[in-house]
Amino acid sequence: MENTVEAIATNNLLLIFAAIAITGIVLGRLSEIIKVPDVILYLIAGIIIGPAVLNLISIQAFPVENNLILTFGSAFILYEGGREINLKVLNKVKLSVGMLATVGVIISAGIVGLFAGKIFGLPIMTALLLGSVVASTDPAALIPVFKQVPIKDKIKQTVVSESAFNDAVGAILVSTLLGVVTSGHLSIGKSIEELVVATVVGVGVGIVMGYVFSVLISDKKWGVFHSYAPIMSILKVALAYEIAVLLHGSGYMAVFIAGLIAGNKKMFGLWVPEYDFHSEHNFRENIGSLCRMGIFVVLGTQVNLEALAKYWAPALIVVLVLMFIARPIVVLVSTSFDKNAKWTFKEKLFMMWVRETGVIPAALSGIIVSMKLPGYEIISSVVFMTILVTLIVQASTTKFVAKKLGVLEEDNNDKTKITA
Structure with missing residues (x-):
């Protein structure tokens, strides 16, 4: 029995889980x-x-396990990121978020694509495809860093919301360009649709899932499942x-x-009974840590x-273009229309980083890569160089840069104490 295909796959999944958990804890x-x-x-x-x-x-070698970890892990971390957002704060920066998540993705894809085409000698559509793949930011990387570094609420919620919304825009842009590269036809109308x-x-x-599940675990008469609040949080993510x-x-x-x-x-x-609230909170923290690992x-x-x-070498140049040319332009353009947000230059600099x-x-x-499109090795190399450099360089220096620019939450507290 232990040598059947199912048993071997099960053993491999358990081995993967054990290896990830041990590595992650240590x-x-x-x-x-x-x-x-920790993500670095x-x-x-x-x-x-x-x-x-x-x-x-x-x-x-285990595509199902791979997809399960990446899909559910990303979804749960994104759900946790949503819980961190204050609607009142988000309302003040909604124009900036909207611009960053739409126009910003297109600008990033265009700039990176043009440079990548010149650097690697790629056809323009393949180069733009490369630019589109790396154009969106990643909540699974940003949220864990912001949990460890106390950034001003306005900035944190803008950047986290941008990363949540621009994933959809980036994915649709990639799917549109994939269609062009494989068939040679471009349909702007279909892409917008x-x-x-x-x-x-x-x-x-x-909205529906968030509200219904919040009612079901509340202290209202419909809140019959509040004692199962931790399990309901997993169910909410999966169903949504x-x-x-x-x-x-x-x-x-x-x-x-x-x-x-x-x-x-x-x-x-809607309120959750205190015991169930703490129970759910601790459960989500642990699941979030496991997903991150x-x-x-x-x-x-x-x-x-x-x-x-x-x-x-050429991949690193493309990453530097993304970090020091594309991203600054995206932030400057996207925030220039939002007068209500009252962004300072230092806040913009931090968002660029x-x-x-x-x-x-x-x-x-x-x-x-699985489609083996022309230039797939170049695209794969640039993507992973981008992940390595942005995580190792930017994530590790977030606190240092935030402190230098005075955008840490504690800086506000210190100022308040001084003025008080």
Whole structure:
């Protein structure tokens, strides 16, 4: 029985879980000691234990397990990010968020694509496809960093909301360009229709799921499941994601909106009994930690060091273009229209610096690699160089840069104390 295909697959899944959990716990503790964001250590560990170095775990051989970890992990972290958002604060910066998540993605894709085409000698559509893959920021990378670094609410919620909404825009842009590269036809109308449907359905499903589940675990007469609040949080994420995808919407947007509603349930007069609230909170913290470990260890195992070794120099130049040319232009353009937000120059500088790349670009890159499109090795190398550089350089320096620019939450508290 232990040698059947099912038994071997089960054993492999248990082995993967054990390896990720042990690696995550040890490195999580180490990150606390050396004051480095844990996601960076998880990513490096994944590279070491993966096929690139020690070959202890080859998760590419288990596509179902791989997709489960990346999809559910990203969805849950995005849900947690939504819970961190204050609707009153978000309302003040909604124009900036909207611009960053739409126009910003297109500007990033265009600038990076044009430079990549020149640097690698790629056809224009393939180069723009590359630019589109790395154009969206990643909530799975940003949210864990912001949990460790207390940034001003306005900035944190703008950047986290941007990363939630721009995933859908980035994915649709990639799917549009994939259609052009494979068939040679471009349909602007169809792309806009896809974006509208994905957004409306994702937001709609998220609102319904977020509100219904908040009612079911509340202290109101319909709150009959409040003692199962921790389990309901997992169920909420799974159902919001799957129902949105089933209706051709954005699953990631649905879970983010569900989290947004759950995190602001007091605005709707909904309260969770105190014991169940703490129980759910602790449960979500642990599941979130496990998802974070799984995502970044798995991403590390997928880094192709051979392709990186071949293309590292031009790929690094493309990443620098993204960080120091595309991102600053995106922030300046997107925030210039939002007078109500009253952005300071230092706040804009900080937003230019935080644009980590992670799960969604890696997943999109995986689709392109599986299709073996012309230039797929170059796209894969640039994507993983972007993940490595933005996580290792930007995530690890977030606190330092925030302190220098005076955008840490504690800075406000200090000022308040002084003026008081």
